[in-house]
Amino acid sequence: MDFLTILVSFFSKWGYFAVFGVLVACGFGLPIPEDITLVSGGIISGLEDTNTNPHIMFAVGMAGVLFGDCFVFIMGLVYGEKILKTRWVARIVTPDRYAKVQESFQKYGKWVVFFGRFMPGLRMPIYLTAGISKRISLVLFIATDFLAAFISVPIWVYLGYFGARKRDWLMDKVHQGQMGFFILLGLVIVGVAVLFWFKRRQQTSSEN
Numbered sequence: 001m002d003f004l005t006i007l008v009s010f011f012s013k014w015g016y017f018a019v020f021g022v023l024v025a026c027g028f029g030l031p032i033p034e035d036i037t038l039v040s041g042g043i044i045s046g047l048e049d050t051n052t053n054p055h056i057m058f059a060v061g062m063a064g065v066l067f068g069d070c071f072v073f074i075m076g077l078v079y080g081e082k083i084l085k086t087r088w089v090a091r092i093v094t095p096d097r098y099a100k101v102q103e104s105f106q107k108y109g110k111w112v113v114f115f116g117r118f119m120p121g122l123r124m125p126i127y128l129t130a131g132i133s134k135r136i137s138l139v140l141f142i143a144t145d146f147l148a149a150f151i152s153v154p155i156w157v158y159l160g161y162f163g164a165r166k167r168d169w170l171m172d173k174v175h176q177g178q179m180g181f182f183i184l185l186g187l188v189i190v191g192v193a194v195l196f197w198f199k200r201r202q203q204t205s206s207e208n
Contacts, residue, residue, distance in 0.1 A: 027068020
């Protein structure tokens with residue numbers, strides 16, 4: 001039994017609460033793919049024997065990812081670097097990873113939060129570091145994270161909904177979507193890096 005089938009079976013039994021709970025746990029670093037979780041939520045909304053609606057599932061998906069992300073950010077904001085010493089956090093946010101995320105914040109600011117939504121495995125370290133470093137306010141964090149989630153969440157939920165009874169087609173589209181996200185993310189990162197390089201070069205020229 002594949003992971004998608006397990007989630008669909010679990011969500012079919014417990015509905016919106018299960019989807020919300022798993023998404024919040026994903027925000028805490030639980031090694032469950034967020035995209036597969038959202039697709040599974042969409043699938044049960046496309047099945048006739050479940051009492052779920054795709055539009056409500058979209059709202060639940062947004063609420064789940066935002067709640068999990070914001071809670072991690074606030075934990076970093078409140079406890080600071082002390083939280084890095086707790087056992088479960090130390091396993092995910094290593095000193096090397098923390099230093100790299102800090103460096104990224106110095107270079108790209110709030111954009112790190114935006115791109116973090118599309119980086120499985122790095123999302124929790126990025127959001128926790130954002131809170132610890134206090135380089136972004138809670139309001140701006142929520143706004144930036146909401147914008148990124150509003151791009152990814154509906155894609156996965158409605159993809160699951162429309163492919164609920166075409167599982168082979170659905171998995172092919174999921175893989176295409178995952179690859180497309182990474183390609184788009186890479187292009188955007190390169191574009192932002194080039195833009196910052198030009199700005200820094202102009203500042204250097206003006207100073208000289």
